[in-house]
Amino acid sequence: MRLSRYFLPTLKETPAEAQIVSHRLMLRAGMIRQASAGIYSWLPLGYKVLRNIERIVREEQDRAGAQELLMPTIQSAELWRESGRYEDYGKEMLRIRDRHDREMLYGPTNEELITEIFRAGARSYRDVPRILYHIQWKFRDEVRPRFGVMRGREFLMKDAYSFDLDYESAIRAYRIMFVSYLRTFARMGLKAVPMEAETGPIGGNLSHEFVVLADTGETELFCHRDLIDFDVMDRDIDYEGDLKPIVDEWTGQYARTDDMHDQATFEKEVPEDKRVHRRGIEVGHIFYFGTKYSEPLNAHVSTPDGESVPVHMGSYGIGVSRLVGGIIEASHDDNGIVWPDAVAPFQVGLVNLKPSDAACSQACDELYRKLRDAGIEVLYDDTHESPGAKFAQMDLIGLPWQLVVGPRGLKAGTVELKRRATGERHELSGDSALSRLAA
Amino acid sequence: MRLSRYFLPTLKETPAEAQIVSHRLMLRAGMIRQASAGIYSWLPLGYKVLRNIERIVREEQDRAGAQELLMPTIQSAELWRESGRYEDYGKEMLRIRDRHDREMLYGPTNEELITEIFRAGARSYRDVPRILYHIQWKFRDEVRPRFGVMRGREFLMKDAYSFDLDYESAIRAYRIMFVSYLRTFARMGLKAVPMEAETGPIGGNLSHEFVVLADTGETELFCHRDLIDFDVMDRDIDYEGDLKPIVDEWTGQYARTDDMHDQATFEKEVPEDKRVHRRGIEVGHIFYFGTKYSEPLNAHVSTPDGESVPVHMGSYGIGVSRLVGGIIEASHDDNGIVWPDAVAPFQVGLVNLKPSDAACSQACDELYRKLRDAGIEVLYDDTHESPGAKFAQMDLIGLPWQLVVGPRGLKAGTVELKRRATGERHELSGDSALSRLAA
Structure with missing residues (x-):
């Protein structure tokens, strides 16, 4: 969604x-x-x-x-x-x-x-x-x-x-x-x-x-x-x-x-x-x-x-x-x-940090499609709010995973995967993030 | 069930x-x-x-x-x-x-x-x-x-x-x-x-x-x-x-x-x-x-x-x-x-014509298990009612398929598959019936 x-x-x-x-x-x-x-x-x-x-x-x-x-x-x-x-x-x-x-x-x-x-x-x-x-x-x-x-x-x-x-x-x-x-x-x-x-x-x-x-x-x-x-x-x-x-x-x-x-x-x-x-x-x-x-x-x-x-x-x-x-x-x-996985409304919140950036949006669109193809329910934040507002809203609604995509990370070939319950964050490639989420 | x-x-x-x-x-x-x-x-x-x-x-x-x-x-x-x-x-x-x-x-x-x-x-x-x-x-x-x-x-x-x-x-x-x-x-x-x-x-x-x-x-x-x-x-x-x-x-x-x-x-x-x-x-x-x-x-x-x-x-x-x-x-x-397949309460009614017959019940139990393993919803008539009463009840509740198993057919290696909508009946092996229902 x-x-x-x-x-x-x-x-x-x-x-x-x-x-x-x-x-x-x-x-x-x-x-x-x-x-x-x-x-x-x-x-x-x-x-x-x-x-x-x-x-x-x-x-x-x-x-x-x-x-x-x-x-x-x-x-x-x-x-x-x-x-x-x-x-x-x-x-x-x-x-x-x-x-x-x-x-x-x-x-x-x-x-x-x-x-x-x-x-x-x-x-x-x-x-x-x-x-x-x-x-x-x-x-x-x-x-x-x-x-x-x-x-x-x-x-x-x-x-x-x-x-x-x-x-x-x-x-x-x-x-x-x-x-x-x-x-x-x-x-x-x-x-x-x-x-x-x-x-x-x-x-x-x-x-x-x-x-x-x-x-x-x-x-x-x-x-x-x-x-x-x-x-x-x-x-x-x-x-x-x-x-x-x-x-x-x-x-x-x-x-x-x-x-x-x-x-x-x-x-x-x-x-x-x-x-x-x-x-x-x-x-x-x-x-x-x-x-x-x-x-x-x-x-x-x-x-x-x-x-x-x-x-x-x-x-x-x-x-x-x-x-x-x-x-x-x-x-x-x-x-x-902090939703337990079994009852969470979506498993993943996908955060596009800069929708005005074509490369960033393209990467997000692709992750969104792949996650859905893998049968994972995703809430995709494609809005133009500030990064701070997006993070606060994602934490508030408590989806188990946040997948954060921004232009800077993309240049280095990485996205950030955050576990809501622990706050743990990992920088990893989009594909690694996908396989971890699909596991 | x-x-x-x-x-x-x-x-x-x-x-x-x-x-x-x-x-x-x-x-x-x-x-x-x-x-x-x-x-x-x-x-x-x-x-x-x-x-x-x-x-x-x-x-x-x-x-x-x-x-x-x-x-x-x-x-x-x-x-x-x-x-x-x-x-x-x-x-x-x-x-x-x-x-x-x-x-x-x-x-x-x-x-x-x-x-x-x-x-x-x-x-x-x-x-x-x-x-x-x-x-x-x-x-x-x-x-x-x-x-x-x-x-x-x-x-x-x-x-x-x-x-x-x-x-x-x-x-x-x-x-x-x-x-x-x-x-x-x-x-x-x-x-x-x-x-x-x-x-x-x-x-x-x-x-x-x-x-x-x-x-x-x-x-x-x-x-x-x-x-x-x-x-x-x-x-x-x-x-x-x-x-x-x-x-x-x-x-x-x-x-x-x-x-x-x-x-x-x-x-x-x-x-x-x-x-x-x-x-x-x-x-x-x-x-x-x-x-x-x-x-x-x-x-x-x-x-x-x-x-x-x-x-x-x-x-x-x-x-x-x-x-x-x-x-x-x-x-x-x-x-x-006569339920359309998409809304039927069960896809198949499995009729055991003689539950007191060990071979008949064993064949039925096995078909029941296999159908369920194939993800097919089955209502299994394992009661001691008469065959006539069983057929009438199955027709009344209108499941799309009836799979009828009796001692006489089993001796010949067959069961009977009936399509509720048309009344068409086929004598076939249990395995053929299963593969037709799973199709």
């Missing part, structure tokens, strides 16, 4: 309303724009990141055997009355009346609707186990939306739901999602630690939050330092195999959010030099809740013996839009964002 | 509420399920088709130089007051009050919001031309939603918006979208004919509808038969080049929807044997409307002379979810759906 044609409205000044660094940087980098309180438009640069994150989430759900569908944003209130949750949700639920005065709502979550879908489509033990998921916009009418996409009102979430014949099978599904979450976050360059957590309005009796460490997070956490030092979970997984050892490894040490924290247990179980008390950002939350929805909503299947039993369910959420902010909180410096 | 694990709740009976064939077939094939009136959940099979269509639309928008972003579903009423359309939309607009009693709405279209985004991010002639698009769910509170996804209340639409300095440049954008629409629909195996159309509540003075011929369509059309006989538009296009000849070719003959139809002109311009009076389904609609929104909303840029002028705009819609129904209306037979 040529920057001269790209819709990238970066800001020079820091917007006063943004309290945390990810919100400030997303506004400054032209990634989002507020449409109304807690509701954002995703501009081209931001939307590319959101879609990269969504793709990783989807790939890992599919790999774990979950099946994608899509439920609508607008739901009927009726189903929520069946489950008894219509009143529970209070003012956070956006309630709507349509033209026929029917009560509707903008789904804040989908346990009711997916249970209804499953009960209509499943009859027997042959129809389980299943894990169904969707990636859809949700709405929670927060009283004070803040922190940009971290606590917005309209937000993108992946929610999966598991359906099993009995407890043992349901725990298998729980472990599959647990492990797939470790992989999902690791692929984004994040260290997310699973914490025992309260189940809240979802209900149930087994739940883990996946929390990324960040001082600006809203979640307070207490855990054993070893969990933080664990290797991220990027190895291949056989989801048909026994996942208990992996889950046990990650749940064998004290790790709780403040809701569940017990100081005496913490001090008893964790040696003083291993106690970690930090803040973090919740990016995923998984629940096993048994028959809490399948009973009132009558989602039964028949067993091999012909008995009709309510299915055991769990639900598994990932905050897809929140992750964009979470990754920035975990990966930035004074000059701007 | 193994059918024994797939969530595919097909129906044996035809649902009474479905009046048109696409609605009936989508329900029967387990593609969708109604959540409430005019609002559907997309089950795994249906969602795969929807995503395939969405991908084609996205690829063709990107190819034409449009840039993707995403605007939220919930908008503030304020902007719509600025443009003067808040009252115009009547009861079709889903109006909402949030917890602070602020007036919101579920966007039925996005001219206002995109204009606001553009005015905030653009300053001068250097910031045009731009075409921005998004693919997002919309809501129109139809008084009588019907025909399944063809006239639902919550529906997925691609809407693009162009921003130009003057009329000439805006017409270039209009032509770019016009031609990209021809390509987009052709890639889906559809013949969509552009018709002069009324502009309706979008406003403006230049507009074409793209209409797929189908007797069940809600649009009445009159056109010259040559347009229907034109080759579909699947050749490569240089979007930087002159597109006027292509547009002229497609607009040179009488082609109007009933709103714009004039019988006298029709009879004067079209010889009697070339007059076509048919019904069709509107799948795309493009508009040039000049400064209708940029003036009231103050979306100005400065010219090279320093003058401040309102930008010229157009908008360009494709009914993404409607297309799923539209394609079925155009491509089905008595036994079910």
Whole structure:
């Protein structure tokens, strides 16, 4: 993409309303724009990141055997009355009346609707186990939306739901999602630690939050330092195999959010030099809740013996839009964002220092073509801004690599390749730069 | 995907509420399920088709130089007051009050919001031309939603918006979208004919509808038969080049929807044997409307002379979810759906006629593995249903190829390959079948 044609409205000044660094940087980098309180438009640069994150989430759900569908944003209130949750949700639920005065709502979550879908489509033990998921916009009418996409009102979430014949099978599904979450976050360059957590309005009796460490997070956490030092979970997984050892490894040490924290247990179980008390950002939350929805909503299947039993369910959420902010909180410096390669909107920023110089522009055009031919996504700064402004903007938007081409270097046969994360720079030939980037 | 694990709740009976064939077939094939009136959940099979269509639309928008972003579903009423359309939309607009009693709405279209985004991010002639698009769910509170996804209340639409300095440049954008629409629909195996159309509540003075011929369509059309006989538009296009000849070719003959139809002109311009009076389904609609929104909303840029002028705009819609129904209306037979290859949920249905036979299952497992290794999406019927039920279900869901494996054929060293569209069957070796499918 040529920057001269790209819709990238970066800001020079820091917007006063943004309290945390990810919100400030997303506004400054032209990634989002507020449409109304807690509701954002995703501009081209931001939307590319959101879609990269969504793709990783989807790939890992599919790999774990979950099946994608899509439920609508607008739901009927009726189903929520069946489950008894219509009143529970209070003012956070956006309630709507349509033209026929029917009560509707903008789904804040989908346990009711997916249970209804499953009960209509499943009859027997042959129809389980299943894990169904969707990636859809949700709405929670927060009283004070803040922190940009971290606590917005309209937000993108992946929610999966598991359906099993009995407890043992349901725990298998729980472990599959647990492990797939470790992989999902690791692929984004994040260290997310699973914490025992309260189940809240979802209900149930087994739940883990996946929390990324960040001082600006809203979640307070207490855990054993070893969990933080664990290797991220990027190895291949056989989801048909026994996942208990992996889950046990990650749940064998004290790790709780403040809701569940017990100081005496913490001090008893964790040696003083291993106690970690930090803040973090919740990016995923998984629940096993048994028959809490399948009973009132009558989602039964028949067993091999012909008995009709309510299915055991769990639900598994990932905050897809929140992750964009979470990754920035975990990966930035004074000059701007530092995107992990896997989610970066472009891999390379190609900077033409002097577009008025024919040789310089020709060299840039050729590098641009070759990079694209190699399947590398490039943002090509072919504008007439000053070199200083170009460098500052490239650092701000945080592409992993900057390839800088100027008349002086070209005379010596070199271009400059800079790694955004480390600031390391190398002078090398255009071809060497290309082969390093294509590696 | 193994059918024994797939969530595919097909129906044996035809649902009474479905009046048109696409609605009936989508329900029967387990593609969708109604959540409430005019609002559907997309089950795994249906969602795969929807995503395939969405991908084609996205690829063709990107190819034409449009840039993707995403605007939220919930908008503030304020902007719509600025443009003067808040009252115009009547009861079709889903109006909402949030917890602070602020007036919101579920966007039925996005001219206002995109204009606001553009005015905030653009300053001068250097910031045009731009075409921005998004693919997002919309809501129109139809008084009588019907025909399944063809006239639902919550529906997925691609809407693009162009921003130009003057009329000439805006017409270039209009032509770019016009031609990209021809390509987009052709890639889906559809013949969509552009018709002069009324502009309706979008406003403006230049507009074409793209209409797929189908007797069940809600649009009445009159056109010259040559347009229907034109080759579909699947050749490569240089979007930087002159597109006027292509547009002229497609607009040179009488082609109007009933709103714009004039019988006298029709009879004067079209010889009697070339007059076509048919019904069709509107799948795309493009508009040039000049400064209708940029003036009231103050979306100005400065010219090279320093003058401040309102930008010229157009908008360009494709009914993404409607297309799923539209394609079925155009491509089905008595036994079910006949998917064009480009949008099919799986390319191949692999039918194991006797899973209890070890040799048969081994052959199927191997074909399944090899097809997947070749990057081909396969639905593998490994269930214990009767052969008749398996054939009927495969025909119903309409995958382009059926690969049928039974013990009798295996003894002779053959499998059967059936093309869904034509019913043609070939007995051939497993390897020959693989190489034909991988071609």
